[in-house]
Amino acid sequence: MPRLEKRLLFPCDVRSFLTDKWRGHCAKDEPDMMRTHTCGELRVQDVDVQVTLCGWADRVRDHGGVLFIDLRDTHGVTQVVVHPEDTPSVFAIGETVRAEWVLSVAGKVAHRPDGTVNPDLHTGEIEVVAAALEPLSKADALPLPLDDSPVDERLRLTHRSLDLRRERLQQNLQLRARIVSSIRQAMESQDFTEIETPTLIRSTPEGARDFIVPSRLSPGSCYALPQSPQIYKQLLMVGGFDRYYQIARCWRDEDARADRQLEFTQLDLEASFCHEEDVYQWVEKAVGAAFEVGGRGAHFTPPLPRLTWHDAIRLYGTDKPDLRAGAPIEDLSSLFLETEFQAFAAAAHKGAVRGWRACGGGSRSRKELDLLTVRAKELGAQGLVWMVVEADRKLRSPIAKFLSEAELAGVRNQLHGDPGDLLLLVADEARVCSEVLGALRVEIAAPRGHAVEDGMALLWVTEFPMFEPGENGPTPLHHPFTAPHPDDLEKMQTAPFEVRSRAYDLVVNGVELGSGSIRIHDRDLQERVFAAIGMPADEIASRFGFLLHAFRFGVPPHGGFACxxxxxxxxxxxxxSIRELIAFPKTQSGADPLSGAPAPVTVQQLDDVGLLLSPEVRAQLAGKTAT
RNA sequence: GGUCCUGUAGAACAGCCUGGAGUGUUCGCCGCCCUGUCAAGGCGGAGGUCGCGAGUUCAAAUCUCGUCAGGACCGCCA
Structure with missing residues (x-):
């Protein structure tokens, strides 16, 4: 099977890095080969070679006396030229060719005439003089353009196979493939073992809503699709595989966003006998490899900076700060303990006064500044104070007259305000101050995104709180198997919201890339956590019994991450949006315009699994089909 | 569940605020011409349920209400 062997030797993106290896190895003498070359590889040294190319007619330029067809495949574009005088029958076919017909072209590679070289094309120095031209498949007029012009997203998804031909998705999906490949190599090189876990699992309601799959063999019972391989990877640790990873598909039945789909893919990993530092190193190696193949290796300099969750909230007002968006937030409370300005004095004692400097933001008009105040109120602040640093370093502000010279100077100095800067102050509860200023910080920086064009700001956010307030008391912020910080154990019952956990997030440019934690391997500690969240024994048993059962027989200390x-x-x-990195994504409402999913199933299918639609749902469905 | 934006020819838009005949732009499509283009060019032509449904009005793409779809966000997302 010589052809199979070749495919294994040269399995991937010829355009990016295998062109030179491919050239010369490809057996052009094999009589049954459909093509001798791709549309992206012919160069000057191939002149006079007889070739056969296959691809789509990207553009046809008919000059009457000479005809050009740009032939395109995933590897590139090659110009085919047809001369009516030399090959009248080929020209007759060529004149009928329309955009996106699939063609087979045979001919000889030729230098382009002087002055007609196209430097924008890798193959721009040559062209193929067509000696034969066969349409393999014709195409209707396209419902959407294939250039880079904007197209309605619904239309793109409806005709996704055409959309996929566009340069943007070709590049993005090639990039994604290289990223995944590099991550696999990085994990293998660190002695991680790839192990698959099931996708039909028991529903363990926790966190997001589960997708459920009714069972035919157990009518009335359902599987769930995993929100993550969490429990199984911990079982693998108990099972003695001390370094596991997987590129895992996960499902969460929640509303979609630009960076959230119903189904998504994670690098999932777990390891035994490790601390946080080990996990950081492994993940940094994998993500670093991805940055390398993504052409951003220069922006990835491990070890990545760390910030505790507490500091992240205080300095940036969010647990996923964008370090590119300018200065951190400063606490100005101590300046205003004795101030005459009552709004600040009260906040300084009961809550906080905090400020942030928008570098060069002082050129805003009064109207724009007022809009910022409106926005701050939308975000939950009682108000917003703005101050513009004038050329003489004086502060222009509606409340300047209420503050002393010393207080104004203190604000300017602590925020490092220079002429032309805009200073924003919020007086409120400390958390509100930081959240509002943090949101404004990102929104103000966003329009100037070009200033940070190639910037990549990665960091670890560490020591997340163990619990957050929930409807029924403390709720795990991460999940109930996350280990608490050893210094905070005694607060578990007395002050649960002050307990730090050994959970960590990886953040890049304000996007949460992934999260993980060191897990609990001690049964007593696990019981104390369940007690803290007030989960009764029977519920623990029904949800996590199979994990806790396994934990009775020797559990290695372990921890992991998912990215x-x-x-x-x-x-x-x-x-x-991640939709640009997914071949067949779903819309915000979870639909796939291409296939029409989700769709009703037949009564027979429902009957097989022992389900019956409610009268309300049946009426709705009947109404839909009637209209 | 909520807030906001969008929906006009095959595509992308303008028109809407201030109601007056489906008006316009660019691309694509079809035909003819054209020997070196590469976003080819020139001339001509076709193509419309203004998302859908009500309402107001002598008159609705335009105003009002409802509804559907797409998108951004809040809630939600251990």
């Missing part, structure tokens, strides 16, 4: 592949690829491709 969103779609988001990682989105950031590296500099795209605004």
């Amino acid at each position: 969103g592949i779609d988001r990682l690829a989105m950031v590296l491709a500099d795209e605004p």
